[in-house]
Amino acid sequence: xxxxxxxxxxxxxxxxxxxxxxxxxxxxxxxxxxxxxxxxxxxxxxxxxxxxxxxxxxxxxxxxxxxxxxxxxxxxxxxxxxxxxxxxxxxxxxxxxxxxxxxxxxxxxxxxxxxxxxxxxxxxxxxxxxxxxxxxxxxxxxxxxxxxxxxxxxxxxxxxxxxxxxxxxxxxxxxxxxxxxxxxxxxxxxxxxxxxxxxxxxxxxxxxxxxxxxxxxxxxxxxxxxxxxxxxxxxxxxxxxxxxxxxxxxxxxxxxxxxxxxxxxxxxxxxxxxxxxxxxxxxxxxxxxxxxxxxxxxxxxxxxxxxxxxxxxxxxxxxxxxxxxxxxxxxxxxxxxxxxxxxxxxxxxxxxxxxxxxxxxxxxxxxxxxxxxxxxxxxxxxxxxxxxxxxxxxxxxxxxxxxxxxxxxxxxxxxxxxxxxxxxxxxxxxxxxxxxxxxxxxxxxxxxxxxxxxxxx
Ligand code: C2O
Ligand code: CU
Numbered sequence: 001x002x003x004x005x006x007x008x009x010x011x012x013x014x015x016x017x018x019x020x021x022x023x024x025x026x027x028x029x030x031x032x033x034x035x036x037x038x039x040x041x042x043x044x045x046x047x048x049x050x051x052x053x054x055x056x057x058x059x060x061x062x063x064x065x066x067x068x069x070x071x072x073x074x075x076x077x078x079x080x081x082x083x084x085x086x087x088x089x090x091x092x093x094x095x096x097x098x099x100x101x102x103x104x105x106x107x108x109x110x111x112x113x114x115x116x117x118x119x120x121x122x123x124x125x126x127x128x129x130x131x132x133x134x135x136x137x138x139x140x141x142x143x144x145x146x147x148x149x150x151x152x153x154x155x156x157x158x159x160x161x162x163x164x165x166x167x168x169x170x171x172x173x174x175x176x177x178x179x180x181x182x183x184x185x186x187x188x189x190x191x192x193x194x195x196x197x198x199x200x201x202x203x204x205x206x207x208x209x210x211x212x213x214x215x216x217x218x219x220x221x222x223x224x225x226x227x228x229x230x231x232x233x234x235x236x237x238x239x240x241x242x243x244x245x246x247x248x249x250x251x252x253x254x255x256x257x258x259x260x261x262x263x264x265x266x267x268x269x270x271x272x273x274x275x276x277x278x279x280x281x282x283x284x285x286x287x288x289x290x291x292x293x294x295x296x297x298x299x300x301x302x303x304x305x306x307x308x309x310x311x312x313x314x315x316x317x318x319x320x321x322x323x324x325x326x327x328x329x330x331x332x333x334x335x336x337x338x339x340x341x342x343x344x345x346x347x348x349x350x351x352x353x354x355x356x357x358x359x360x361x362x363x364x365x366x367x368x369x370x371x372x373x374x375x376x377x378x379x380x381x382x383x384x385x386x387x388x389x390x391x392x393x394x395x396x397x398x399x400x401x402x403x404x405x406x407x408x409x410x411x412x413x414x415x416x417x418x419x420x421x422x423x424x425x426x427x428x429x430x431x432x433x434x435x436x437x438x439x440x441x442x443x444x445x446x447x448x449x450x451x452x453x454x455x456x457x
Pocket of ligand 2: 440
């Protein structure tokens, strides 16, 4: 007989008794719940995960640009949770950040998310409460917003790449707050896989594919590659490139997305291979058999995707500047920092599991890193004075890198800042609200790497 404590008992009975009336209100639900799923290859047993609608990845949410997205989150987990719609420039109240934009949704409770998707592109949704644990357990899914004039392709495929830490019996290793992981490169897994939606296993020579890669790993920077295909990068983090770029070996930091349009170049009987590279080894994530020929030649010409309604930077000379200095972690020089209003030394911080600081402060503060008016430009030089790379993500906005030569990089929502280096980003405050700005290596975020930016209405 398993003893349930009162909260678990309430959570499970509430899930059973509340469900029908909630459904009856007409809004589609998204239920976060424990489930069994085939995470490891089929010769291994299933893994106990937490998934949206009991699936990993969660259901693919796909809408036309400008459409309204409504989902009633029902929490059937034993922990509070919330959903963040990563990369969408949405209404701040729907951003899913407990403590900043909403309260966490208690076990058995629900929350109605209701917003519009202004930009076309590849996005994703994931838990934003105890995310280093909840995302590692499987709480994420893809969100695709279609252009009204989407380029014509034969297959449009989402590829979600993830990094699991599993035992030899394919059980999830439940060490989500290991101090070693948190102070180093985060919680890295031992099993990386890519899932294709739809799960296309056969293509034809000369067919055109749109591949939408999403790195859903909590902490791992993933180097991808593929063969048998030729084409261009057409979008990063959802936002179209003004000019499609040649494909080089591509690196995806946690949460980053890369969209490609590619043509199948190899002969029938050969294969298309999507691989993950680790040092000089390559691991196959997916293969597609080439089963025939479509047309006599590939299309080759790849046009830019239609632009989204966001203003790109033109001049940053009169912008407000808010520097962000990263410190801490293993091999770092953080001697003391402010945590919850108190100055603590490293030992006391480590005891609390807090070891990373922005500008000498660990974790969230009452005042934002910066406060800008609508239409105002904010520049953030990010100085990584640590021994690890960090993937900085801002909610509700896309930024551009300000290169040392004064030019601007493509629009993104997450940027990898290598150890010891500096990157400057800037954006125009077009979306009012309290926007979280944090490291998307979720172990680092949990251990202090988060702040926020206010855009006034
Ligand atoms: Cu992908 Cu703060 O989120
Ligand atoms: Cu980090």
